[in-house]
Amino acid sequence: MSNKYGIPADIEAEIRKRDKVCVYCGKEMISPKSVGSRMDWATIDHLDYEPPFEYRPEQTKEDFAISCWRCNCILRGNKKLSVWLAEEFNKKDGDINAKTIAPVIKKYLRKHKL
Numbered sequence: 001m002s003n004k005y006g007i008p009a010d011i012e013a014e015i016r017k018r019d020k021v022c023v024y025c026g027k028e029m030i031s032p033k034s035v036g037s038r039m040d041w042a043t044i045d046h047l048d049y050e051p052p053f054e055y056r057p058e059q060t061k062e063d064f065a066i067s068c069w070r071c072n073c074i075l076r077g078n079k080k081l082s083v084w085l086a087e088e089f090n091k092k093d094g095d096i097n098a099k100t101i102a103p104v105i106k107k108y109l110r111k112h113k114l
């Protein structure tokens with residue numbers, strides 16, 4: 001079993017268990033099936049942006065994270081992770097900074113020297 005991006009169900013279950021709040025802004029998220037703001041929906045973020053988002057066998061749970069719709073789809077979009085985060089960290093009124101990003105993101109940036 002896998003989801004629409006081909007991510008195996010066991011990996012998806014692990015990242016959902018690990019990431020209880022948005023890995024970027026720290027906000028609590030809601031299921032896309034629930035009512036409420038779409039901005040707060042929980043989405044799966046591919047840390048390395050490589051369309052068309054097909055799962056590659058070498059990828060692990062460290063290559064994916066759960067983030068809110070706003071961070072994933074509105075703010076980041078198709079930007080490279082390190083480029084986007086640098087932009088966010090530089091915003092005067094931004095709510096994403098070194099304190100709000102989750103350990104999995106810091107680890108990813110270190111591992112890939114981003």
Ligand SMILES: [Zn+2]
Pocket residue numbers: 022023024025026027067068069070071072
């Ligand atoms: Zn967020």
